[in-house]
Amino acid sequence: MDTAMVVDLGRQALWITMLICAPMLGVALLVGLLVGIFQAATSINEQTLSFIPKLLALGLTISVLGGWMINTLVDYTKVIFGRIPTMFG
Numbered sequence: 001m002d003t004a005m006v007v008d009l010g011r012q013a014l015w016i017t018m019l020i021c022a023p024m025l026g027v028a029l030l031v032g033l034l035v036g037i038f039q040a041a042t043s044i045n046e047q048t049l050s051f052i053p054k055l056l057a058l059g060l061t062i063s064v065l066g067g068w069m070i071n072t073l074v075d076y077t078k079v080i081f082g083r084i085p086t087m088f089g
Contacts, residue, residue, distance in 0.1 A: 001087045001088060013076075016073070019072060020069050020072060020073065023061055023065050024058055024062070027057050027058060028054050028057070031050070031054050031057045035049060035050040035053055036050070
């Protein structure tokens with residue numbers, strides 16, 4: 001296994017990680033921003049107020065995009081397992 005293959009495997013792993021995490025991080029960021037704006041507008045200083053909306057939004061995101069996330073990870077794992085014979089031979 002040469003250096004280019006290791007770099008390519010690392011690049012693919014980082015790309016898949018970004019694809020899987022981006023929707024959840026984006027939703028959490030958007031909900032947190034909206035709750036923050038609401039708190040600033042109403043002068044509510046409760047720190048735990050954003051927890052429940054984020055939890056619900058992330059649950060909804062996982063239920064909607066969970067199948068795609070699992071399929072992406074399974075496809076990547078199949079590719080990696082398929083490349084094992086060529087890595088060391």
